[in-house]
Amino acid sequence: MARSVRWVTGAKTQWTIHGEQLVDENRHIRLSTADVELPDGTRFTQYVARMPRCAMTLVFNDQQQVLLMYRHRFIIDQWVWELPGGYVDGVEDIAAAAAREVEEETGWRPRSMEHLATFQPAIGSVDQPQQVYLARGADRTDTAPDVNEAEKLDWFTLPEAATMIERGEIVGAATVVAVYRALTLAP
Structure with a gap:
């Protein structure tokens, strides 16, 4: 059975970040958790690692x-x-x-x-x-x-x-x- 996908044109949906909390940090990594909300209202916690170039x-x-x-x-x-x-x-x-x-x-x-x-x-x-x-x-x-x-x-x-x-x-x-x-x- 084919699955249809509906694309919304002209509208961009972004995730909303309700806050980010530092877990640990040193010169090679910054680890945090982010409280994220999807466009449909679903919320979850996401680990985020930020590292140098x-x-x-x-x-x-x-x-x-x-x-x-x-x-x-x-x-x-x-x-x-x-x-x-x-x-x-x-x-x-x-x-x-x-x-x-x-x-x-x-x-x-x-x-x-x-x-x-x-x-x-x-x-x-x-x-x-x-x-x-x-x-x-x-x-x-x-x-x-x-x-x-x-x-x-x-x-x-x-x-x-x-x-x-x-x-x-x-x-x-x-x-x-x-x-x-x-x-x-x-x-």
Whole structure:
């Protein structure tokens, strides 16, 4: 049986927030509960996490391979491949933060930075803008990669990275978004 959906045109219905109460806060997260009312009058409490902006970089080398880091993510208890990246510090330029993270985590310095995508990974309960940059080329530095960031680093072609997503070896939203977005770019 087909289900009909009625769209109201010209009218926007917004949720009403009747208050928000702080649960906990530190420099990486602000956790609160919000008393929310839907347009039909239904009310409920929603957890809200507000986190700083993050910047990641998809680095292409001269052979058009992507630099990925292999690391353990304890929250999901899984070893995964992902892009270098991290929090933007205060009023730091976002592209500069993305480049800084690449160098700190991998020992490679991007030659250029261009915006690739901006997204919110869990828009229903987490406010954490994430910006992904594309670096075309990188140079090895004297900086040793941070041992706390990754078990190993390696370069992969975009099709290899896409296959890694299919196999569940890449699961982080930023890396998935970046790989699929990069596949749409002209060579």
